[in-house]
Amino acid sequence: MSNSKIGVLFVCLGNICRSPLAEALFRKAAAEEGVESRFRIDSAGTSGYHDGDAPDARTTETARMRGVEVTGSSRRIIGEDVEAFDYLVVMDAENLREVRRLVRGDGARIHLLREFDSEAGDDLDVPDPYFGGPRGFEDVHDIVERSTRALLDRIRADHGF
């Protein structure tokens, strides 16, 4: 068994709504299964729009109502992240395009989070809730919670633990 941690980086546009939530919910699921110490978990944005900002209050409040704390400070993804993390998990097709530009050739490690969502239809985007899209923060929370649990199952299966 390798003693190095499995790196999982969640990526969205602003790193204040979807990806910090995914980071928190993946960490919670791993902790509940007693495997948190196997992972290094982080999140980043493809933009620097909110560099240094705390997560969006609408995200943290929705999560808090469900007993989940979302923390962190927004940062933009950098080239070194591509080497440093084993799984690069993006929220939508636009993030996918941006991260692919950084990765060059090793696209297999990039996943859309909703690849793991058993309830996703043809649309594999986690909707961007920031501008009050058709689905709100509650829906995003449900999608991300379901998908991060399934991602954890998948990674545990990949690594046999």
Ligand code: 4NP
């Ligand atoms: P996120 O949401 O990508 O889920 O963090 C957004 C946050 C900020 C902006 C867009 C999306 N923005 O344009 O500032």
